[in-house]
Amino acid sequence: MPRIDRYLLTQFLQLFGFFALVLVGVYWMNKAVGLFDQLIGDGQSALIFLEFSLLTLPLVIKLVLPVAAFIATVYVTNRMMSESELVVMQATGFSAFRLARPVLYFGLSVGVLMAILSHVLVPASRLALDQARSTLSENVTARYLSAGSFTHPAPNVTLYIRDISPQGELLDLFLADNRAPDARSTYTARKALFARGDSGPKLIMFDGMIQTLGRTTQRLGVTRFDDFTFDLGALFTPSGKPRRGADSLSTAELLWPTPALEAETNQPAESLIFAGNIRFSEPLLALCVTLVGFGALILGGFSRFGLWRQIALAIGLLIVVQAVNTSAGDFGPKVAGGWALAYLAPALGLGLAWGLLRFAGRRRRVQRGAA
Numbered sequence: 001m002p003r004i005d006r007y008l009l010t011q012f013l014q015l016f017g018f019f020a021l022v023l024v025g026v027y028w029m030n031k032a033v034g035l036f037d038q039l040i041g042d043g044q045s046a047l048i049f050l051e052f053s054l055l056t057l058p059l060v061i062k063l064v065l066p067v068a069a070f071i072a073t074v075y076v077t078n079r080m081m082s083e084s085e086l087v088v089m090q091a092t093g094f095s096a097f098r099l100a101r102p103v104l105y106f107g108l109s110v111g112v113l114m115a116i117l118s119h120v121l122v123p124a125s126r127l128a129l130d131q132a133r134s135t136l137s138e139n140v141t142a143r144y145l146s147a148g149s150f151t152h153p154a155p156n157v158t159l160y161i162r163d164i165s166p167q168g169e170l171l172d173l174f175l176a177d178n179r180a181p182d183a184r185s186t187y188t189a190r191k192a193l194f195a196r197g198d199s200g201p202k203l204i205m206f207d208g209m210i211q212t213l214g215r216t217t218q219r220l221g222v223t224r225f226d227d228f229t230f231d232l233g234a235l236f237t238p239s240g241k242p243r244r245g246a247d248s249l250s251t252a253e254l255l256w257p258t259p260a261l262e263a264e265t266n267q268p269a270e271s272l273i274f275a276g277n278i279r280f281s282e283p284l285l286a287l288c289v290t291l292v293g294f295g296a297l298i299l300g301g302f303s304r305f306g307l308w309r310q311i312a313l314a315i316g317l318l319i320v321v322q323a324v325n326t327s328a329g330d331f332g333p334k335v336a337g338g339w340a341l342a343y344l345a346p347a348l349g350l351g352l353a354w355g356l357l358r359f360a361g362r363r364r365r366v367q368r369g370a371a
Contacts (some may be wrong), residue, residue, distance in 0.1 A: 004089070007282040009037035011076045012290075016110070020055035020061075020068035028053070028060045030095075045079030058121040060112065066286045070111045070247035073293040074314060084089065096298050096340065100291065100353075107290035118279040119251050124344040125247040153232070155179075169193060174206060175230070186211045187230065203230040212346050246275040254279075268301075277342040278329075285325065288349025290351075292317050321349045 032053050045342060078186045080086045089099060147163050156179045162172035175187040189208030194201055212224040246254065246265060254276030265272065296314035297307050325345035332338035 005102040005105065006078075008076075008099075009105050011080070012072055012102065012106040013109070015074035015076055016068055016106070019071045020065060023064040023068050024057075024061055027064055028057060031056055031060065051132060052129065055125045055132065058117055058125045062117040062122055062282070065110060065117070066289050068292050069107070069286055070289040070314075070318065073106070074289045074297060074311055076298040077294050079313065081307055085306055086221055086298070090271045096295070098358040099298065100294055100357055102289075103290050105293040107287035110290065111284040112285040115279075117283050123248055123250055127244065130244060130248055165191075172210075176202075182215055184213045184215065186213075186229075189228075203232050204228075205230065232255035246272060249275075251276050251279055268340045269335075270336060270338055274329075274332040274342055277339040281342045281346050284343070285321075285349065288321065288346055288353060289318060291353035292321070292349055292356065295353045295360065298360045299356065319336045321345050321352070324348055 009066055012268070032049075035049065035052055035056070043229055062149050077086070086099065090096075147161050149160070151159050156177070158174075158176040158178075160174040161170045164170055170192040171190070173187070173189045173192045176183045177187070187208060188212055189205035189206060191204040191207070192203055195204055196202070205228045206226065208225055208228060210225065210228070212221040212223075213219075215223075244264060246267060249261070249272070254272045259274040261272065295312045296317060297310045299310055299313075322345070328341035332341035
């Protein structure tokens, strides 16, 4: 790589690392505050909060990388134009397309990072996050085992425990189940234990009684038992392994969905295929933002006041590209063959970048001819 390309690429990468670190920190802290209130408020430990926070980090990084790449491109180009570095390069015969070569290298580097995140890290982290949430929802001891207070694990269900022994036994348990439309059941036991089963957590009660009151007959039925198992799985999570979303699936599963996968995600095949192609278009969008930002600013010349009009143009063009990307995301999953719309925004962005660079080179030639 020529020295001038290495110099420009180094400038882009240094500023990109700085802006990416700042944006990831701000966005991640914003997400972590809500997550902290939710988990710590439910009685979870700080280690659970740290685990969930780290699992959300790959998605946060994927969201902010294109923004950081655009800001770094605009900042470095504006500074080098203000300091006449790019002006001198153009005066020595460098065309706009030649100056855009290190920007292309920079955009490809960001695109590779985006591809790794989209195809590998984000799906793996989302799958691990879904599994952690499923495990956490079964861990009722942290949320609802509060001695001496009434808790409500589910609507129309009330649980009370007088005390918890050092061995984990629940002493003097009271459970009121008011979910059935025709009867109300009340469970009492001298002691109980929680156990994890294949279909979810179980409550094993010893030396207790079940009182069932009919709503229409107003008759009370009493059943005494030595031991009784109450299924808590229906109160917290459905039986079996947790459902996966499109973000948790591999790219191959999204591109070739099966009927079983459609039933698991509750999404049609068109939506899954579109989500798979989005993972290929996102790295291309990262390349587009760098080229569009550079192409818009290279239109300007030397100015001590900065290239604010060109910066506004770059932001406006990116808003157009993002609007097209959002519209494609709305219509693509709903129509057959809509996966092609996933590449509409990157194609528009690359076309705009090519047009900007071509116009900048033509205008430079016209200025030389007039001189």
